[in-house]
Amino acid sequence: MTTTRSKPRSGQALLVWGLLVVAANLRASITGVGPLLDRVQADLDLTPAAAGLVNTLPLLAFAALSPVVPRLSARWGPERLLGVALVVLTLGIATRWIPAAPALFAGTVLVGAGIAIGNVVLPILVKRDFPTRVGLLTSAYATVMGGVAAVASGVAVPISELAPGGWHTALGGWILLALVAIVLWLPQLRTAPPPASSGNGHRLPWGSPLAWAVTAFMGLQSLGFYIVVTWLPQVFQDNGVTAATAGWLLFLLQAVAVLTSLATPAALRWARDQRAPAAVSSALLLAGYLVLLLAPDQAVLCSILLGLGGGASLVLALAFFSLRAQDAATAGGLSAMAQSIGYLLAAAGPAVFGLLHTATAGWQAPVLLLCLAATGQLIVSMAAGRGTVRPAGNACGTGDEQR
Structure with a gap:
């Protein structure tokens, strides 16, 4: 069992800053691609299917690599593994700066691999070093992650129009933030390697x-998020909104989500468990999808509701990895399981949504899919919001403690 390690106050502060800057790197290289995808496709002469892979490959990397991260973390130590992840991410961003289609795809795979490791390791470190402040720290790094992701999507086009190198610079410029994260993380590499264990x-x-309830909550909220960031502007445009306004509406959604992320820790402290906050956030998502289905002209209301529900749902999904775990090792295993299945579901979401739109020549059937996903998330929130997952491999490792 992984135990909590005591650090001096200065060491804890440095660790927190390191975690926050690492979190700032875990979405920007993905969300900055969407606004540039038409330019990338035209410049590199890509087919629509090939262009779509640029957004899908990172999610597939998340699904493929997440299950092996806990074992690698146990062998090398989470600090060293996260250092390797930052180097891989930096190499991936640098590779995408090369103006060629193979470099774009290779760099995207490296970016996805680096982010996949970071996604799983952060909950391990939060549970191990800050077991009494899981909600606060999770909200902090989720807010930073979401805020930088929103900025990345907003500045991508202006940078591509103003900076030398166009979209190559807009994608490659995030290497500066990755290098800052590496520098801030260097002191953590001095941490002693973990002791040998049986591996259970x-x-x-x-x-x-x-664990399956937490996985379902994670997967359903991820499914909704990646469908929304991929398709919502197009749905708005087909309902009479200009392209520029649709972009600002997506920014509004993400800005509201960031504010909600900041407010979520208060709800976590107030509630006896997390069932009520999880149910409310899921219900807000459902309400937003229903507005999109029944009153698509109310785009501002839809964006606000989806931002309120989405921001809280993300923080809760990430917090569940630590809150539902008995120790840091279990947090890593739960995180790996939930993110592996969750991101596999999320990778399929935008494609299925688009196929439904093509098959029905409208948006009602695809939006109904989102309503069903939010309803499922509301149902599983009742189970995911309380209890403890016992460490896998223990004599009673398949049981769950309710409290």
Whole structure:
């Protein structure tokens, strides 16, 4: 079992700053691609299917690599593994700066690999070093992650129009933030490697019903998020909104989500468990999708509701990895399981949404899919919001403790 490590106050402050800057790198290289995709496709002469891979490959990397991260973390230590992830991410961003289609795809795979490791390792470190402040720290890094992601999507086109190198610079410029993260993370690499263990604590909790509830919550909120950031502007445009206004509406959604992320820790402290906040956030998402289905002209209201529900849902999904875990090793296993299945579902979401639109020549059937996803998220929130996943491999490792 991984135990909590005591650090001096200055060391804890440096660790927090390092975690926040690492989190700032975990979405920007993905959300900055969407606004530039038409330019990338035209410049590199890509087919629509090939261009779509630029957004899908990172999610597939998340799904493929997440299950192995806990074991690598146990072998090398989470600090060293996260350092490797930052180097891989930096190499990926640099590779995407090369003006060629193979470099774009290779760099995107490296970017996805680096982010996949960071996604799983951050909850391990939060649970191990800040077990009494899981909600606050999770909200902080989720807010930073979401805020920088929103900025990345907003500045992508202006940078591509003003900077030398066009969209190559807009994508490659994020290497500066990755380098800053590496520098801030260097002091953490002096941490002693973890002691040898039997490895039981690093198994994924496949036999835990509670772990599956957390996985379903993570997957359904991720499905909705990646469909929304991919398709919502087009849905708005087909309902009479200009392209520029649709972009600002998506920015409004993300800005509201960031503010909601900041407010979520208060709800976590107030509530006895997380069932009520999880249910409310899921209901807000459902309300936003219903507005999109029944009153698509109310685009501002739809964006605000989706931002309120989406921001809280993301923080809760990330916090569940630590809050539902008995120790840091279990947090890593739960995080790996939930993100592996969750991002596999999210990778399929935009494609299925587009196929439904093509098959029905309208948006009602695809938006109904989002309503069903939000309803499912509301249902599983009742299970995911309380209890403890026991470490996999223990004699009672398949049971879940309710409290």
